[in-house]
Amino acid sequence: MFDLNGKTALVTGASGGIGGAIARALHRQGATVTLSGTRAEALEQLKVSLGERAHVVAARMDDAPDIDRLAKEAEAAMGKLDILVNNAGITRDNISMRMKDEEWEKVLQVNLTGTFRLTRAVMRGMMKRRFGRVISITSIVGVTGNPGQANYAAAKAGLIGMSKSLAQELASRGITVNCVAPGFIATPMTDGLTDDQKKGILARVPADRLGTPEEIAAGVVYLASEEAAYVTGQTLHINGGMAMI
């Protein structure tokens, strides 16, 4: 089950906690992976730890020409692209009354617009080969909202709507488009929370613990597999029961 031998995958934000775990999990299942992100050194380290079947293409998700270059170089490095994991994302938290235009725009640009551009750039090859898996990492807050994250929640909700639309456009060509929505996961992004914030979060999580990046990666592996061919336009929530939707 979930064998990815012979498949190729591009993971954005692969230098982060969840992105790294996703890249490792896809690689372990046999896929060739291209790691993307802005921190070239961290990407190279991950590449070395993976060994064979790994490439690095650093790119900025707020730069349209850079995104096109990423799509081209990833396809060139691996010969084709079967699986795109849109994991790159940033936060610029602030309560809305204080949120600056730049904070709003930056988050939308990287998390939503960049993701759309990259997905559009890789669709052509997937359509030709009649196979594709597009998996975007959204967030629980894209569905529930979260104070201080109007920009982030809007972008993550946008990913869900985008994915449902693409899923309908591309289903007849063997391409599935889905989202994975993590709840609170132990990563450098959540390490920044104070103990009080963490306590407050855990009070809302029936599983009574933060999730692990590996638990998110397992969901991505499933959606990337041949076995998930009939699953499209869906959002897989992995959140310890924090929200049941």
Next chain:
Amino acid sequence: MSDIAERVKKIVVEHLGVEAAQVKEDAKFIDDLGADSLDTVELVMAFEEEFAIEIPDDAAEKIQTVGDAIGFIKSNAKP
């Protein structure tokens, strides 16, 4: 030159699964040959591959009939 027309028609027949007799030069891909908008994108991709040309998006939007495709390719394909 008729070679281009034949190759275009062959691609349309294979791609849309229609009878060769239906593929007249004035036949519209969407209205007459049952293509959906994604089919037209794929046809353009297939033409690009067959004739080793680039069809920019704004040109692709104007290619609505079999004759449009043949005309564009005739004036842009390398001899």
